[in-house]
Amino acid sequence: MRFNYRHLDWKLVGAVMALSLIGIITIFSSQYYSNSAYQQTYWLRQLVWLVLAFVAFLAVVRFPQRLFDASAYGLYGVSLVLLILVLAVGHTRMGASRWFDLGPVSFSPSDIAKLAALLTIARFFAYTRLPAYSKRRLAVSAIIVILPMMLILKQPDLGTSLTFPVILFALWFWSGLSPWYLVLIVSPIISMVAAYYWLSWAVYLVALLIFLASLRPGLIFSIGVVVMNLAFGMITPFIWERLADYQKNRILTFLNPGHDPRGAGYQIIQSKIAIGSGGVIGKGYLQGSQARLDYLPERHTDFIFSVLGEEFGLIGALIVIGLFTFIFFRCIRIAARCRSRFASYTCFGATAVLFFQFAVNIGMTLGLMPVTGLPLPFVSYGGTGLLLSWVLIGLIVAADHHWQEY
Amino acid sequence: MHKTTLSHIGRLQATYVVVTGVFVLFFVGLIKLQIFEHSELATLAENNRIRVVPIEPRRGVVFDRQGRVIVGDRPSYTVSVVPAEERKGLTIPHLAPILDLDTTQIRRRVKRNAASPYQPAPIRRDVPFDAIAVLEEQNSEFPGVNYQLDRVREYSVDLRAEAFTGHVGEVSEQEMERNPQADYRLGSTIGKKGVEKQYDDLLRGVEGTAFIEVTALGEVLGEYKGKERVPPVPGCDLTLSIDNDVQLAAIQALDTQDQKFSNMKLQSDSAPIIHRAGAIVAIDPRTGEILAMTSAPGFDPNTFSGMITDSMWQAISTDPAHPLLNRPLAGLYPPGSTFKLLTLGAGLESGVIDENTTFRPCLGGYQFGNRFFKCWEKRGHGVQNSIHAVEMSCDAYFYQLGLKVGVDQMYRYAMLCGFGKKTGVDLPSELSGLMPSVQYYDKRYGKNGWTKALVLNTAIGQGEVLTTPLQLAQFYCGIANWGTVYKPHLVTKVTHPNGRVDQIEPQVSFQLPFSRSTLAIMREGLRLVVEGGSGTARRLRNNLYSVCGKTGTAQNPHGEDHSWFVGFAPIENPEIVVCALVENAGHGSEVAAPVAKKVIEVYMKKKLGLLEPQQQPEPMAQVGAKELRP
């Protein structure tokens, strides 16, 4: 069995590489007029990281697949330790402790935790062979994601911590759980929101009962769902009422930073102005005025797509979301045809992570979703993020490669 | 059962649908922004700017117990400069004389906003209207300058309430760094002291925001239609336990017309009223509610509401009369004879004496080793039991009692009575005072460097021991309330902007370490101080109500003795504890006792329905900056 590069999915890798290069070009433009010499070298640093990420990608592809499932649990343990450590001794930036400072690079263990949780659930599902509806299977997999999620929520980093339930739900779904059950499982949260006004809550509860009656998911499960819905719906307004307005405001700003009009709310306005003013063909490379005039903060990371939309217009923006969509289609196809369960779960979970970040980030820049601070995979500035995204692609490509081997 | 489970192919197709759906959603979103809203957004990008203007919320109002406004606000104008629109060499030099500031001060304030050059940087609050009229008329002379209607905090000057209201001011950069999660902004008004600081989170409310569209030249086009304004959320209103009549009585009681009690030289003798330095605290012992609190000399908190100039700040902060010292909770004084009640309680409770115990007679003092410790009464008090020792405040008796109790037990009981630690009143910057322990003496004088002689001084409230007027009032609240001490507090009610009202319930803080019989003996001593034939506060006796208390004269190494009185009324069922301290005024019985009496009297007369209709206080300036200083 010899390794043959020709069998790799080069169309997929090419699309990912194209996005990464577009990212570097846009990062260069976003900092072109910056006063800080350091910021002007962001593009160069990203280029170095891209080289590293590509090496890591090749390493993942060349490694025997066994190595990943064998190391999953160990990696999971290490990631938990790192998350606890970063809370204790990590570097604090803007009130959140997410980074370890390692000389010139700082590194965030949340990315490792994502990978570890993904591999751990994939391995657990692939080898315990419990039925999709087994209570033990649901409970253990939930615990696997809740631990790192809570630690990341404490940093606090809402956006990243939401990636964990996404991995869990994606793998529950992919391993055979009906999507309607997923709806029922998250229903207490919907109940919480609906309970803000009694009439909407009543309508929601009736709908829930009809839904349960038609789905018939088992008595104990149904009762559990109803009790949780009632409890969440009744307690929340009670607690909410007891809070002073400034406390409510802090919670709202935490859940949706766009709520704070001088911070993230302002960013969204500027992002929409930047994209909209780009028009169909864009203002041209290095010609974006919104980015240049410092209107758009975080323009090299979270709002990189706004810079892109302003300078390259609808055409450029469509190329980028088109490349992403192509990548996701390709990845999902690979996940569907993997013979090994572990590989299939890993592929689907990795795709879900990338898709979630893509959807949340672009949705945010277009003003369709709350501001969560998730970067755009492959395109946004950020070394560890780029590296992790490429490793995920490596896992997917490797799974495909091995599929072709057998 | 799981008939709804999707097949493998079904799941694959469902996933494709989701990915395609998101693609279509983003496609539509892009078309909407880049084709349909393109021209509008392009104009915004090229010519106009969105200026984010904060809308200040109404800061909560502070009421007294009768519902009268102690702290409210009034409309005023704030002038700001937008850094990016300011014309160098034109805007700031033109603005400086109008705002009565110098150019460097303005420049410093504009510079602080450098990080967000399109947002207005507040330069000066509470700008007089004629200055605004000039800015309005000669608009073009002031590029980048704008003004808006704001509110400025207004304090009732009559009540001289700054000891507990505190004041507001502009948030400092350190405060912003210390609270990264609070929504402070450069120029935000926050509470700096007192209730304003303690309850800032409740009072402040939540800032709103307006999005104003302006041209590149700074011309305002109106609100930006693309984003709705966020209305501000007003702050909560607070109701304090302060009783207007008692508070007025307290501030008037400290003033005197008798030149003898002035420690300041007067410039002209046509101003007969002398403002004495000191503190008064009145507490309802049944709840811990503070009825009155004052610190003299004080300052005018309105000074800080607008923008305080450096010279004004210099004048207040370096005033030798310390108007910024909040005496009731941050002034540290030896308690003097008022502390003898603690010594008595410790002696009775630890069993070293009973109420009838007598010691060697007082012959004007007590010989300890080779040193003679004087009693305040040079003629001596002879032999007496513990109750009469309190009545006459005989130092010799308490020297001997202190020796029997010892340093350790004195310390233990004092700590259990709340000395040497904060009372936990709902005000910031309270001090804990000092109660010396064996460890303290060891550290200060060396392991064998001190003798029992020190406990003689502690026993009569002299030497190292330091208390705040609030701590003493708290201790006497415990005696008045048969041992149960409620946490002193000011806020009794929080009214939220949505109408919800939170009542703040009284909270038991601790129990005095004394049995009911011990407390009965202590109270009998206090009663005789007023009603006994040789009591030190006989002049408080009256036909209307019963009152008791203890005088104190605290030796002060820096000048004249401080004068103390702590007492309560009515004796049978006490409703008010008053602690009065007059700095450098001499004997407690001569100065502080009559001061406290005026406060107690107003409360009791009011209770009995004998209070004449509201006496208005004579209008007088704060601080006494003009009157007091030569």
Ligand SMILES: [Zn+2]
């Ligand atoms: Zn004596």
